[in-house]
Amino acid sequence: MAASSRRGFRAAALVGFFSLLSILVLAQARPSAWAGEIDEGEALFRARVAPPGTSGALLSGLGPTYNVEGCAGCHLNNGRGRPPLRLGEPLTQMVVRLSIDFAGEIVPHPAYGVQLNDQAVPGATPEGRAFVEYSVIKRRYGDGTGFELLKPHYGFLDMAFARLDERVLISVRMPPAVRGLGALEAVPEDAIQALADPTDENRDGISGRPNRVVDIVTGRETLGRFGWKAGQPTLRQQTAEAARIDMGVTSSLFPLEDCPPAQDQCARMSIDRSLELSDRALQAIESYLRHLPPPKRLGARNATSERGERLFTEFGCTLCHVPALPSPPAPTGAVAAYTDLLLHDMGEGLADHRPDHQASGREWRTAPLWGLGQEAAADEQVRYLHDGRARDLAEAILWHGGEASIARERFRVARAADRAALIAFLKSL
Ligand code: HEC
Ligand code: HEC
Incomplete structure (x- = not known):
């Protein structure tokens, strides 16, 4: 009894020693300014x-x-x-x-x-x-x-x-x-490029393309x-x-x-x-x-938000709001931002008619949807879309046009309970 508890103690001490060692090694591997910076x-x-x-x-x-x-x-x-x-x-x-x-x-x-x-x-x-x-x-x-x-x-x-x-x-x-x-920022450029379909070859009505801009530090054109x-x-x-x-x-x-x-x-x-x-x-x-972590998902999933998640796919929202992007080998795994980081023609209603690098006056980057729940909880009067014109999530969807017209219409003609389930899903993000 006594011997085994001593062994247990020694094992624990050993584990403690190694974890301390690994913390020290990790701390050394990082530049010392890291946390302070x-x-x-x-x-x-x-x-x-x-x-x-x-x-x-x-x-x-x-x-x-x-x-x-x-x-x-x-x-x-x-x-x-x-x-x-x-x-x-x-x-x-x-x-x-x-x-x-x-x-x-x-x-x-x-x-x-x-x-x-x-x-x-x-x-x-x-x-x-x-x-x-x-x-x-x-x-x-x-x-x-x-x-x-x-x-x-x-x-x-x-x-x-x-x-x-x-x-x-x-x-x-x-x-x-x-x-x-x-x-x-860490999502590899190839992964974003792979989602692009500028001439809509797969005929799904969605033709995302990346913006290309000059990185002033390297002087090279790169993905925006x-x-x-x-x-x-x-x-x-x-x-x-x-x-x-x-x-x-x-x-x-x-x-x-x-x-x-x-x-x-x-x-x-x-x-x-x-x-x-x-x-x-x-x-x-x-x-x-x-180093600011991604927003936390709000609340547990329930039957309604799970139904909303299925509708989110059925309506075609995921064609632009891609649920997960690959992240390079990292313990955090995939980036669940619900964006493809690509530009889409969103129609006349949302157009600002002012080109920005290669984006036309009708194109906008798919807005990431992570954090919608947290933001709605933090501010009762939270607004949506690039200029804040939408007073709630339904209005944000109903403004979608251009390439997103089909998805918007599926939402608009859906039963009230289905629309509510979709919104519940968005608020769970
Ligand atoms: C063709 C691509 C595309 C499809 C399909 C699409 N979206 Fe979007 N979504 C966008 C773009 C681009 C924006 C940003 C538009 C803007 O701000 O003017 C956006 C913005 C949003 C916003 C507002 C986000 C914010 O931060 O203000 C919500 C909510 C949203 N989409 C939900 C949906 C839902 C739900 C569906 C399916 C019914 C859908 N979207 C389908 C491209 C798309
Ligand atoms: C006057 C208000 C204002 C101030 C001040 C401001 N920002 Fe912003 N920020 C914006 C707006 C508006 C956008 C969207 C810009 C666009 O679409 O090009 C933005 C976009 C960003 C983005 C990109 C977010 C994304 O999801 O793509 C980052 C990062 C950012 N700002 C950081 C900063 C930092 C750092 C500072 C201070 C040095 C700062 N901002 C000061 C209004 C502001």
Whole structure:
């Protein structure tokens, strides 16, 4: 008895020793800055960026013009943002991209650059303000029950440098949640490419294709993954671009402020060419984002959500919202993001008519659906789709057009109980 418990103790001690050893080995294998870097990235992500030259600030270099003083101001709790809920409120978290069609080439707006910045540091002029109004579209489900969709219309006030004429192309976008993006970044390019079917050879009505964009770090054209039109290839570039166009913060990837030709004040205030976001800080934010875990699935599955899951396949939703993408050899296994990361023609109703790299004005990246449950639970007034026009998940589906028309119609003509089961499934994600 005594001998066996001693052996047991020795075995336990041995196991303890080896697990301690493996922890030490693992800790050594990782660069020592690892955990500290993520914390630093989190602090930077949450920081309020101060105007240039502010002493003691974690991050400075805001403006001259900008939208919001920090990443977390738009990606609150790493979740999605939303459009104003009351008429006449400014679009604070939404971004308004602007360009013009210059003899067939899409270029930044000559007076405002790539994005409307409605804020400015002292001494600079805010570019102007956007507001949204909605018109109501009335339609019916197959069983005769009515529903209403809100179509957004954008207007502009106090435009400081030029009137927006009919040449302007506008894309208004809501901040998406930023959880699990490291997993999406790790999906091998071949796996995404394998899902593409640009000429619809398999005749299923779905013709996804990847966006192709230049990776500024390598100088090579590569697959776009992030943003509503997959316009950014990496978390690094996405972060550097956000710093520049949302906050007016320069970095080694984008060393120049977005000062359009019409704004000489902006140019005068940007003579100092020192980089505002250091490579170390950029790397830290990138690490923070890369290590944010995917959203947790909400609640246990039940008979209704399981039926909803079957309908999700039957309706053809999975043709774009692919339930799992392969991840490279990793303990986490497959990436259950419910996206193919490809662009699809979503029809006239959702079109913004503003091309973005190779995405046309009608194409959007399949939105990942993981986290829908968590986001609905966290915010009663959560909004959906790229511009936040959909007030609930049914509206988000009913806006689907183009390649997704068949799937939308299957949902629209389904029995009320089946529609409810499908929504229950989406809320379980
Ligand atoms: C003014 C609001 C705003 C601010 C500030 C902002 N973002 Fe965003 N963010 C957005 C919007 C809008 C998008 C979608 C952009 C698109 O479609 O191109 C986005 C997209 C992203 C994405 C891609 C998400 C995905 O699912 O593809 C990441 C990552 C991200 N932002 C990180 C950051 C970081 C890091 C910062 C700070 C350096 C930041 N953002 C600051 C509004 C903002
Ligand atoms: C042809 C590809 C395609 C099919 C089929 C499709 N979707 Fe989508 N889905 C998209 C794209 C692209 C978006 C983003 C559109 C936008 O924001 O304008 C999207 C957005 C969504 C959203 C909103 C997500 C968010 O974060 O706001 C939901 C919910 C959704 N789809 C559910 C479904 C369901 C349910 C079905 C089946 C009835 C379906 N989709 C079929 C491509 C597709």
